[in-house]
Amino acid sequence: MNQLHIVMFGVVPYIAAAIFVVGHVWRYRYDKFGWTTRSSEVYEKRLLRIGSPLFHFGILMVAGGHVVGLLVPREWLSAIGIDEHAYHLGAMVLGTIAAVMTLSGLVILVYRRRTTRSVFLATTVSDKVMFVVLGATLLFGTAATVLVQIFGGGYEYRGTISPWFRSLIVFQPDIELMSQVPGMFTAHIMSAMVLFAMWPFTRLVHVWSAPIGYLVRPYVVYRSRDPRRDPAARPSRPGWVPAGLPAPTRAESGRTGTGRTGPTGPSRRP
Known part of the structure; x- marks a missing residue:
């Protein structure tokens, strides 16, 4: 075990965790209006309806697998x-x-996001960096599963990576366990640390904003409009009348609609 391993598996995880926690607190306190997915559904829906469910259901399965593999x-x-x-x-x-x-x-x-102009124009620099790091993390993890676990004879990560991860939680990192970890797993772990460190400063914060309140919020009550306050139910008032003509009565004003003179206005009385 060299100094690089000590930094990678004994120092960097805590730095990433500290940035993750403190960054979320800062973001919530000082950027609540920016705590959003910045949805682009209004610009394009066809591809979004296909890609979004695939990604979100898939990432939930990935997260569940990591919880079981690392924590249990x-x-x-x-x-x-x-x-x-x-x-x-x-x-x-x-x-x-x-x-x-x-x-x-x-x-x-x-x-x-790249081919739809309006969506691309709404893409920020943090979005682009986030997509790159997220994609790299997923690719390294997939490569570790396919190349090492399926076609490479397999690797018992539950005897090395999992105990190391649990040792971080109790602040007693067992760095020796990571000395013989395959490179693809190491790349996956390091890219994941970078992703967690930048998480609070990207749109990924929307993960913690599930609309749970909708399940318990009171119903919205709709009430009919009071007819006494309806402007359409009020009698119309006499409009402008040229000098020399008698003002129309309220009943006449209601029949003519506006009470104004002209082609549709009240006629001169004899």
Whole structure:
């Protein structure tokens, strides 16, 4: 283990976590109006309807797989009947499906953003950097699954990466566990740290803004308009009348509509 490994797996994770937490607090306190997805649905909907569900459902599957793989010890899974073979088979099958969905959705969304002029003009610099880092993280993770786990003989990351990750949570990083991790997994981990560090300063903050309040908010009550306050129900007032002509009565004004003289105005009385 060299100094670079100590920095990569013992220092950088805490720096990324600190930026992640403090950045979100700062963003929420000082940029609440910018806490949004900056939706571009109004500009283009056809590709969005395809790419957005693919990406979001796929990324939820990816997140769920990482939670189980990193936070749940293999002994716990063995205790409920999920052995090594069953776990890796499920991880490879579901992980591949999730990766295909997520990457396909991301490609469609990036293509839409690049080819639709109005959407491209609404794309900020932080959006472009975020898409690059997010895409790199997904590609490294997919490559680790396909090249190492499926075609490369497999790697038991639950004996190295998972314990290392849990050791970070209790502030006792076991850096020795990461000394023999394959390069593709290392690239995936480092790109993920960069993504988490820049997360608070991008549109990704909308992840924490689920509309849960809609489930418990009171109903919107619609009331009919009071007819006594309806302007259409009020009697019309006499309009302007040239000098020398008698002003029309209220009834006549109501029949003529405006009470003005002219082709449609009141006629001269004898």
